[in-house]
Amino acid sequence: MKKILIVDDEQDIVESLKFVLEAADFICYCAYNGEDGLKLAKDIMPDLIILDVMMPKINGYKISRLLKYDNKYKNIPILMITARSQEEDKLIGEETGADEYITKPFDLEDVVKTVKKYLG
Amino acid sequence: MGKILFVSNRLEKIQQYAGIFDKKPYEFFTASDENSALETVDINNPDIIIFDSDFNNLKHLLKNLKSMTTSTSFILLVKDEKIEYDITKYINVFLTDEMSETLISSIISANLKTKHSLEQLSDTNKNLADSLYRLNVLYSTSSQFAGSLDKEKLVDYMIEGLDKSLSFDLTCTLAFCTEKEPVLLLNSLYEISDELLSALKLRTVLNYKSLFEDKNPPFEIDIDTLKIVKTVKYPANRFTFTLFQYDNMFAPISLGDNFFGCIEIFKETPFTSDDATCFQTIAQQVSLPLKSATLYQEIKETNLKLEKLERLKSEFISIVSHELRTPLTAIKNSLDILSGGKCGEINDSGQKFLSMAQRNVQRLAGIINDLLDLSKIEAGKMDYHFANMDIHSVIDYVKSSLSVVAKEKGLNLISEETPDLPEIYADSQRLEQVLTNLVSNAIKFTPEGKTIIIRSHLADASQLNAPNCFKNDINKLSGKYIVVGVEDQGIGIAEKDLLRAFDKFAQIENSLSRKVGGSGLGLPIAKQLLQAHNGAIWCDSELNKGSRFYFAIPVSTVGAEAEKNLILN
Numbered sequence: 175m176k177k178i179l180i181v182d183d184e185q186d187i188v189e190s191l192k193f194v195l196e197a198a199d200f201i202c203y204c205a206y207n208g209e210d211g212l213k214l215a216k217d218i219m220p221d222l223i224i225l226d227v228m229m230p231k232i233n234g235y236k237i238s239r240l241l242k243y244d245n246k247y248k249n250i251p252i253l254m255i256t257a258r259s260q261e262e263d264k265l266i267g268e269e270t271g272a273d274e275y276i277t278k279p280f281d282l283e284d285v286v287k288t289v290k291k292y293l294g
Numbered sequence: 295m296g297k298i299l300f301v302s303n304r305l306e307k308i309q310q311y312a313g314i315f316d317k318k319p320y321e322f323f324t325a326s327d328e329n330s331a332l333e334t335v336d337i338n339n340p341d342i343i344i345f346d347s348d349f350n351n352l353k354h355l356l357k358n359l360k361s362m363t364t365s366t367s368f369i370l371l372v373k374d375e376k377i378e379y380d381i382t383k384y385i386n387v388f389l390t391d392e393m394s395e396t397l398i399s400s401i402i403s404a405n406l407k408t409k410h411s412l413e414q415l416s417d418t419n420k421n422l423a424d425s426l427y428r429l430n431v432l433y434s435t436s437s438q439f440a441g442s443l444d445k446e447k448l449v450d451y452m453i454e455g456l457d458k459s460l461s462f463d464l465t466c467t468l469a470f471c472t473e474k475e476p477v478l479l480l481n482s483l484y485e486i487s488d489e490l491l492s493a494l495k496l497r498t499v500l501n502y503k504s505l506f507e508d509k510n511p512p513f514e515i516d517i518d519t520l521k522i523v524k525t526v527k528y529p530a531n532r533f534t535f536t537l538f539q540y541d542n543m544f545a546p547i548s549l550g551d552n553f554f555g556c557i558e559i560f561k562e563t564p565f566t567s568d569d570a571t572c573f574q575t576i577a578q579q580v581s582l583p584l585k586s587a588t589l590y591q592e593i594k595e596t597n598l599k600l601e602k603l604e605r606l607k608s609e610f611i612s613i614v615s616h617e618l619r620t621p622l623t624a625i626k627n628s629l630d631i632l633s634g635g636k637c638g639e640i641n642d643s644g645q646k647f648l649s650m651a652q653r654n655v656q657r658l659a660g661i662i663n664d665l666l667d668l669s670k671i672e673a674g675k676m677d678y679h680f681a682n683m684d685i686h687s688v689i690d691y692v693k694s695s696l697s698v699v700a701k702e703k704g705l706n707l708i709s710e711e712t713p714d715l716p717e718i719y720a721d722s723q724r725l726e727q728v729l730t731n732l733v734s735n736a737i738k739f740t741p742e743g744k745t746i747i748i749r750s751h752l753a754d755a756s757q758l759n760a761p762n763c764f765k766n767d768i769n770k771l772s773g774k775y776i777v778v779g780v781e782d783q784g785i786g787i788a789e790k791d792l793l794r795a796f797d798k799f800a801q802i803e804n805s806l807s808r809k810v811g812g813s814g815l816g817l818p819i820a821k822q823l824l825q826a827h828n829g830a831i832w833c834d835s836e837l838n839k840g841s842r843f844y845f846a847i848p849v850s851t852v853g854a855e856a857e858k859n860l861i862l863n
Contacts, residue, residue, distance in 0.1 A: 184620050190627030197636060228616060257616040278619035279626045279659050 176293045177218060179203045181211030181237065182226035182255065191224060194282045195289065208232030215241060215250070221293055224285070225272070226255045235270045242271030251292040255280070296406040297338055299323045301331045301355070302346030307371065307391075311344065314395050315402070328355050335362055341409055342402060344369045344389065347377060356384040367409050369402070428572055431459040435576060439583040443590045445471040445554075452547075452557075452580040453481050459572050462559045463540060464533065466498045469547075469555040470513055471584055476555070480524045484531040493535070495520060502556050505546050512553050541565050543573050549581035552588065604673070611669045618662055626655045664815035671822040678721045678826060682850050685715055685776050688722055689748050692729040696737065704742035707733070712751045718776050719850035724823045728831070731816035732780040732843045739784035739841070749779040758846060763793040764832035771830055775846040782842075787835040795833060796821045820845070 178200045182188050185206060192202040203218055205211035209231040215223060223241070227234040234254055241247040254272040274288055298320055300311045308324050316322040323338060325331035328351065334340070343359065345352060347370055356368065370377070370385045387405055389398055435455030442448055449469050456462060464486075467479040478498060480486065486494070499515050506512075543565055544558040557577055565573075631637060633648040640648060670676045693709055700707040729748070736746045755771035787795060796817045817831075824831045827847050835841035 184624065186624035187620065187627065190624065190631060193631055193636070194627075257619040279623040279655065282627050282630045 175199060175201050176221040177201045177203065178289065178293075179205065179211065179215055179218065179220035179223045181205045181208065181214075181223065181229070181234070183207055183229045184226065187226075187255075190282060191285065194286055198286050198290070200289070200293070208234065208237055212237050212240060215247065219247075220250060222251045222253065222289060224253045224255065224289075228257065235272075238270040238272045253285070253288060295319045295321075296342060296402075296409075297321045297323070297340040298402065299325060299331070299334050299338070299340040299343045300346075301325045301343060301349055302371070303349060304346055307346060310395070311398075314399055328358075331355060332358060332362070335359055335366075339363070340366060341406055342367045342369060344371055344402075345385075347372050347381075353378065353381055356381065360384055365409065365413065367405050369405065425568070428459045428568070431455055432572065432575060432579075435459075436579055439579055442583065443587045445584055445587045445591075448580055448583050448587060449479065449555075452576055453479065455576050456557075456559060456573065457481070459576070460559065460561065460565070460569055462561050464537065464560040465557060466494055466559075467555060467557045468498050468502055468515075471554045471588070475521060476513055476515055477521045477523055480522060482524070482533065483527050484533045485526050485529045486524065486533055490533060490535060490537065491522070491524075493538075495522070498556075498558065501544055501558060505556060543570060545574055545577040547577055547581055547584070549585045552581070552585050554581060554584045607669070608673065611666060614662060615666050619659070622655060622658060622662070626652070626659075629655060661815075664819060667819050668815055668822070671819065671826075676826070678724065680719055680721055682717045682719055683722050685718055685725075685750055685778060685847070686711060688725045688729055689750060689778065691726055692733055693748060696730065696733050699734075700737050700746065703737060703740075705737060705740055706745040707737075707748075708745065709748040709750075711749065715750060715752055715776055716774070717850045718847045720827050720847055724827075725847070728820040728823055728845060729778065729780070731820055732845075735816065735843070736780050736782035736784065736841070740782045741784065744783035746783075747779075747781045749781065751777055752849070753777050753846070755846075758830075760832040760844075761789065761792055761834055764830075767830045767832060771846065771848075774849040775829070776849060777844055777846045779842055779844045781840065783840040786837040786839055786841050787833070788837055789835075792833055792835060796831070 178195055180188050180191050180195075180202055181204075182191075183206050188204050188206065192204060195202050203214055203220060205214045208229045211223075211225070211229075212232060215237070225234040225237060238252050238254065241250060241252070248271075251273045252271070253274045253276055254270070255276050255278060257278045273292070276285060276288070296319065298315050300308060300315075300322070302308050302311075302324070303326050308326070312322060312324065321338070323334045323340060325334050331343075332355075335343070343363075343366055345356065345368065349355065359366075359368075367386045368384050369387045369389060370381065371389045371391070373391050387401060389401065393401075432455070435451060435458075438451040438455075439448060442451065449467060449471065453465055453467060456465060462481075463484075464480070464482045467481070468476055469479055470476045478495060480491075480494065495517055499517055499520070502515065503511055537560055540560040540562050541564045542558055542560045544556065546556045547554045559573065629648055629652050632640065633645065633652065667676070689709055689711060693707060697707050733746065733748065740746060753775055755768070755773055755775060758768050758771065758775070758777070760768050821831050824845050824847075829845060829847040831843070831845040833841055833843045
């Protein structure tokens with residue numbers, strides 16, 4: 175079974191993503207801040223990461239950059255969740271390497287479909 | 295009136311000339327040797343000197359006298375025609391022994407007249423030169439005034455201008471414009487003692503108060519804490535209290551109700567009426583730029599406030615965007631999981647309410663997106679990706695994405711397009727947004743069983759036809775346009791409300807938009823997006839019969855130019 179890491183400081187959103195992804199037969203690992211997320215990513219080597227942009231400690235863009243510039247992790251697909259906020263707009267000019275962007279509020283079915291596109 | 299010196303050793307001639315000139319209107323002096331001649335000139339400064347050509351060592355005397363006098367007329371009395379050439383160069387007029395007394399008298403009189411005229415002319419010239427200098431000072435001072443919006447500098451320019459044109463000994467300027475508290479600027483030739491300074495302070499404050507008589511002065515002044523800025527040209531010398539015996543002038547610096555201060559100036563020699571005019575002119579001239587500088591400062595402060603407000607607005611929008619979307623996502627996800635039956639069966643009634651909740655979540659998401667779009671457009675931060683494109687692809691996309699919704703509502707969504715339309719230079723995503731909004735509106739407002747048609751055609755700006763309220767927008771257009779229309783058979787819009795449909799404030803209030811959902815910001819956003827494309831949007835409607843919304847995008851010239859360049863290359 176494929177492993178998915180969900181990193182978001184919003185527990186409710188993590189919960190709902192975990193629910194639908196587990197129902198679709200994926201194993202989900204969860205982290206609630208950037209620091210834990212990055213650590214967990216290196217520990218468990220997930221097959222895909224769902225990453226929120228605005229998070230305490232290390233933001234999603236930074237995690238994405240750190241992983242995508244590391245040969246060991248660069249092939250892990252990253253789905254970035256964005257709220258299209260202005261702070262994000264300021265950051266978005268930078269190269270993050272994320273594979274997909276999902277705008278809040280997203281459709282859970284779409285997320286599952288996108289995940290399956292990479293792990294199908 | 296004229297002073298005449300006669301220099302001669304010939305007694306008979308001295309007597310003859312005394313007979314003619316030793317009476318009014320003349321003052322007559324004689325000298326029979328060089329020393330007495332020099333002495334008389336030194337003391338009496340004669341207008342005319344008549345030299346006898348017989349006089350001993352005449353050339354030497356002439357040379358000496360020439361260096362002493364500048365405007366005295368030299369006349370030579372000639373005995374015979376033998377005159378040394380060297381002497382003639384000092385002489386203005388010649389007389390001869392044979393001349394009659396009448397002739398001599400008229401020659402001298404004419405000479406005096408000429409001399410007086412010349413003196414007057416020279417005085418006038420001097421006055422003119424003074425006036426010209428003063429005008430130059432006024433001109434350069436007003437140029438300086440015009441070139442500055444800094445109040446402190448303006449006051450400095452005023453004092454500098456006064457110094458140049460009036461050469462004052464001291465100025466006391468009470469200025470209310472440089473800082474929040476008033477400042478007393480003292481520009482002095484010599485050092486001012488503490489006692490004199492106190493006296494000047496008191497005098498200036500009294501002068502200031504006298505300007506307002508019964509009324510309250512615009513600013514309260516505490517004489518003990520009044521700030522002083524002193525500039526002294528020659529600190530080695532000191533002014534004494536005799537300063538108050540000097541001539542002085544005083545003027546307020548104000549424009550209408552705006553009061554900027556007052557100025558008093560002191561000078562040892564009396565001021566002329568020209569000085570007074572010059573002083574008043576400069577004091578008045580500085581008021582207008584001071585007023586402009588005040589306004590400029592106010593505008594600058596207002597701008598700072600506006601910038602702060604703009605920042606707050608951006609932060610607010612950011613919060614709206616992020617903080618609302620996140621909980622909304624959690625709600626939406628939970629509803630989706632529930633309605634998908636993933637937590638167990640939901641009965642029909644439960645499903646109805648779940649759908650209601652889902653619809654409203656969707657609506658809220660739409661409102662947030664619209665608010666964000668509008669704020670981005672207004673801040674000029676909307677990203678556009680312009681490219682040459684085909685309008686058919688936009689129509690096809692919108693038609694296919696909304697046909698399901700139309701069908702669900704029992705509506706017929708069709709398109710009637712003109713084939714082979716030229717390309718437009720546009721952002722396809724933004725045009726899809728505009729058309730999606732127009733078609734969604736049509737779907738919302740059209741009852742079951744009716745038809746919605748999307749049309750496209752090529753038109754010249756002059757052929758575009760719109761209700762009067764949109765004429766201004768249409769008249770701005772020129773050249774060829776692709777026009778896309780969305781026609782419905784819905785409830786329509788009253789003519790008086792046509793323009794309001796594009797007004798963001800009016801729509802938020804609109805109860806209809808509340809009933810059918812949506813933020814009501816779709817059309818205002820569409821209007822702004824079309825403006826960014828140098829296009830236009832308008833509508834035409836009949837109540838209860840239907841509405842026709844149109845937008846026009848200019849035909850691309852980019853492609854044609856690129857093609858031309860390719861051929862040239």
